[in-house]
Amino acid sequence: MYTFSFYPYQYPFKTPLQTHHGTWEQREGIIVNLTDTTGNTGKGEIAPLPWFGSESFSTALGFCQQLDNKITPETIYNLPDSLPACQFALESALADLTATSSPSPTPSQLSHLLPTGETCLHHWQTPYQQGIRTFKVKIAVSPLRQELSIIQQLLNLLPPDCKLRLDANGGLTLDTAQQWLQRLDHYSKLEFLEQPLPPQDWTTLCQLSQTYQTPLALDESVATLSQLQACYHGGWTGIFVIKAAIAGSPQKLKQFCQTHSLDLVFSSVFETPIGMQAAFRLAQDLASPHRALGYGISHWFNSL
Ligand SMILES: [Mg+2]
The missing domain is CATH 3.30.390.10 (Enolase-like, N-terminal domain)
Structure with a gap:
């Protein structure tokens, strides 16, 4: 008790x-x-x-x-x-x-969330100097043409040792997702496109992931463990984003991920360091080691 x-x-x-x-x-x-x-x-x-x-x-x-x-x-x-x-x-x-350990990832192990829109072009330099090499930007917020142009500029500006993640939060259509992927597919700095279509477009998401070189990641589609299991058994071969803080029981999540082979990216829900510590402990055992942790978010708050 x-x-x-x-x-x-x-x-x-x-x-x-x-x-x-x-x-x-x-x-x-x-x-x-x-x-x-x-x-x-x-x-x-x-x-x-x-x-x-x-x-x-x-x-x-x-x-x-x-x-x-x-x-x-x-x-x-x-x-x-x-x-x-x-x-x-x-x-x-x-x-x-x-718990005996308190994992604290180095900047190079974190993905840093840049502001949405044109300001992203001016906010990667300082974190880069601090050792960050993976950046993320939210898309599907402004008109397509404008966003495509900004992201192309950003990809051209980022040094060759950087990676960029784009997160559409399910806000694209098949047509706009294809336009993004056609335009950016040759950029090796593009690590993945996250949740281009909403979860209900499952079949189209699967087809899209087979058509382009750029890997796709599921996030909204796999918010809880049961959804993660359904997408895995449904044949998803791309990346899975795990928001540990809302995924449910960490013990059950661990059990599933350790008995199946999944390419996992752990990602923040803008929790405080208390929730982050718990997520880092899980990520230590489960996250794909070559993928940065999506917890580079502290700059979005004055203090946590
Ligand atoms: Mg996301």
Whole structure:
């Protein structure tokens, strides 16, 4: 039996984040603590992303409020799949009680999220000097022609030892996705195009991934473990983006990923360092070692 406590937090983005899902101004989440009988405390983080299909902040808060200050490991391992961010947080807090290492990736192991739009052309230089070699930009926000021109400029500007990830958040059509891929397919710096089409366009996504050299990655399609399993068994041979904080039980995720061969990129949901630590511990065991971790996001906040 552990003593359970929690506190909600809100962190505004320095500049609101523009994606195809809209404008995001403030990260809301909940830090959870489990304290054992000897006074040791393990921390975890609930960082929901409801537009990806996780529970909402208010559902997670309601769950914490009804827990009555006590919780057992049995309860934690049997939380319903409708609470994936809570599953992650509480299992992470349990693991944190006995964790010995705190992984801290070097800049070269991180993918740095650049601002959306033309400003991306002026924001890669400083992180590059700090050792960052993988960058990411959100697309499918402004008109196609404008975005294509900016991204082509960026690809030409980035030094040859850099990689670029593009994330459409499901905001392209077959026609616009083809235009992106035709135009950029010869750039070896383009590491992958993430979720060009929405999850419901599964068959077209699979066909698209067979047509061009540029690898495609699924993100929105594989937000939870059951979706990841469905896409894997459905024959996806490209990259899978794992947002550990909303994927559900880390133990079950680990079990699946260690018994199947998947090309995995771990990626942030703009959680605090508490959630990140738990995700890094998982990524250490599961992430494809040649792919940067999508956690280069601290510059989006004043402090976390
Ligand atoms: Mg994404």
